[in-house]
């Protein structure tokens with residue numbers, strides 16, 4: 001009897017959501033090493049093919065591994081007190097103006113050692129993995145000194161080495177104005193451009209550079225300087241933009257070829273047109289919208305009409321979105337923003353990967369990386385319909401199933 005190669009695995013009779021749409025027929029999926037080798041409709045599948053594979057089971061729904069393209073998973077402390085203050089009517093912006101909000105997490109993150117940040121972030125990332133994430137972006141932005149931003153990015157890299165998940169890192173030095181620069185935002189931007197970005201680039205710690213373009217953060221002109229510095233160091237850019245007001249940060253980001261503009265509740269048609277021309281991804285973050293009890297909806301219908309790809313992410317962070325469950329975002333994207341379940345799922349697979357510049361990831365196609373989830377459900381829409389942990393039967397990262405058969 002011939003020995004089945006252990007690196008060739010077969011899932012049969014699965015309903016496949018390929019990252020953009022659900023395939024019409026039940027499929028056989030063969031993974032060889034780290035890649036998807038064959039996708040065959042069951043009607044065309046033959047026994048000899050099955051005999052050459054390890055049987056990984058049949059039935060269920062297969063999706064690409066979930067891609068959470070916007071998180072702030074590494075942070076010190078917590079902000080439950082602000083949650084309570086907001087329930088009593090104090091706004092997110094008011095808390096920020098009083099020196100709380102992001103800056104209260106900055107204080108706790110600066111005080112924390114690299115080791116304690118790592119230990120605190122580990123269970124957050126484990127929770128995301130247990131919910132189907134195979135790629136997670138992690139931003140800095142709570143350090144706001146060169147040393148503390150690099151410390152956060154090092155923790156993010158370490159998390160990716162410690163757990164079976166692809167971690168993509170983003171330098172978000174221009175997240176908030178630290179207290180020591182309170183009266184001189186431009187001087188802080190000098191630090192970001194002249195020291196932080198070069199240091200992160202030199203150490204290979206950042207895969208992209210992000211900014212927060214908002215009245216309570218940085219102006220369009222300041223963000224532009226950050227983008228120019230990022231470009232000079234060969235790093236792609238993205239932006240938190242149009243979250244609380246319409247400053248034009250998205251159009252600026254698009255002019256700089258941004259991978260994505262994120263939040264975008266206040267985005268206007270000019271911004272949408274700029275994104276379409278630049279090929280930027282619109283990252284919608286229903287967790288922050290929900291937590292901050294916002295009322296301004298992102299322009300989903302206009303983005304759809306313009307053909308701008310929409311990604312969906314958790315924005316997991318201690319303030320505006322203390323929600324560490326990617327599948328919950330599928331539900332919220334539908335209930336709050338009226339995405340279809342298929343759009344929401346594409347937003348956390350193919351389009352989430354595009355928002356990170358990872359072409360080919362987040363798809364189930366012959367030749368793409370084998371990052372997969374098999375769910376105990378009957379149709380992909382059920383993932384967005386019910387918020388129900390425990391449905392992930394199998395998670396495959398780089399061809400290796402979490403519970404190898």
Ligand SMILES: N=CN[C@@H](CCC(=O)O)C(=O)O
Pocket residue numbers: 072101102105212240243288315317318319320321
């Ligand atoms: N909008 C700016 N930054 C984060 C919030 C971080 C925080 O409140 O700590 C966000 O994406 O929502």
Ligand SMILES: [Zn+2]
Pocket residue numbers: 070071072240315
């Ligand atoms: Zn964010």
